[in-house]
Amino acid sequence: MILACTDPSAPSRAAVDWAEREARLRGLPMRTVQGTPPEPGQAKMIVYGVPRGSDAAGGPLGLRLADTVRAAGRPLVLVPDRTAPAHGSGTVLLATDARDPSADTIDFACDSARVRHALLHVVHAWSLPPCAAEWPFGVPERDRATWEDHEVQLLADVLRPWRERYPHVPMFEDVVLFTPAQALLHHAGSAALVVVGRRPGTRWDEAVRALLHRAACPVAVVPG
Incomplete structure (x- = not known):
């Protein structure tokens, strides 16, 4: 499956939209969870929304995002909230x-x-x-x-x-x-x-x- 992670404290609609399109492209189911990505299980990739201006070292998500990137055991797709649909x-x-x-x-x-x-x-x-x-x-x-x-x-x-x-x-x-x-x-x-x-x-x-x-x-x- 494709796993989309949303964060109630940050915009994540772009990440969910991207994950839905990717799931259709690959013919895979999609699941949405809140908060930090869980153990990936059978997930082919994890999709994670990133607020505007964030980076892997600082910004609104700071070290939490850096830890998420390092801990992901699957490809982690970081989707900026300013991502255009196409x-x-x-x-x-x-x-x-x-x-x-x-x-x-x-x-x-x-x-x-x-x-x-x-x-x-x-x-x-x-x-x-x-x-x-x-x-x-x-x-x-x-x-x-x-x-x-x-x-x-x-x-x-x-x-x-x-x-x-x-x-x-x-x-x-x-x-x-x-x-x-x-x-x-x-x-x-x-x-x-x-x-x-x-x-x-x-x-x-x-x-x-x-x-x-x-x-x-x-x-x-x-x-x-």
């Missing part, structure tokens, strides 16, 4: 680290794109190696291009088996020289759903906080 182009935006990919996160994103008949936009954010700081006049274009080509190949190798597993899901590979938060915020305005992996201590934690604070589309946090 927000975005239908694109599913996936944040992945081509050097340390999460199979659970990629599979959830692929399946979400499949049920929506949507494009899966896969973003891999990379940074220049430490040696780049030693160049007194900046990084030569040839070196930067070589490093970027390597990152592109890494992402292509990661997604190759998923293209075979989901042949009807179109995938766009996007390798960007940004932080994960910058990369996702740049594209979140045209996305119907953003999918990130939950790995404590990684840079994607920052991206989740930024998305909840500024974006208007649901964010799925998938335990890896």
